[in-house]
Amino acid sequence: MYGLFYKAITSIYEIPSETRNTEYGSVSSITDEGLHGMGVAITGSEENGFLPIRTFYNYTGYVKKEELHILPLIALKEW
DSSP: OEEEEOSSEEEEESSSSSEEEETTEEEEOEEEEEETTOEEEEOSOOBTTEEEEEOTTOOEEEEEGGGEEEEOHHHHHHO
16 A cells, blocks of 8 residues: 655654653654655554555655555556
């Protein structure tokens, strides 16, 4: 399964959550950003409303499910 970012900028998270708890409190776990029209591979099952993804440059992370347009590989190639 594959996905396509349809927002101008989409946050890619380190873990399937917008924040993580540390001994210093909650911190943001944003580690990268996806840009409009960029395709990604979906590498697993949904967790807490997030999908695990891998970018074309082999970066892995999690994206909110509602921020991806899910499509098959043939449609992504046509895009």
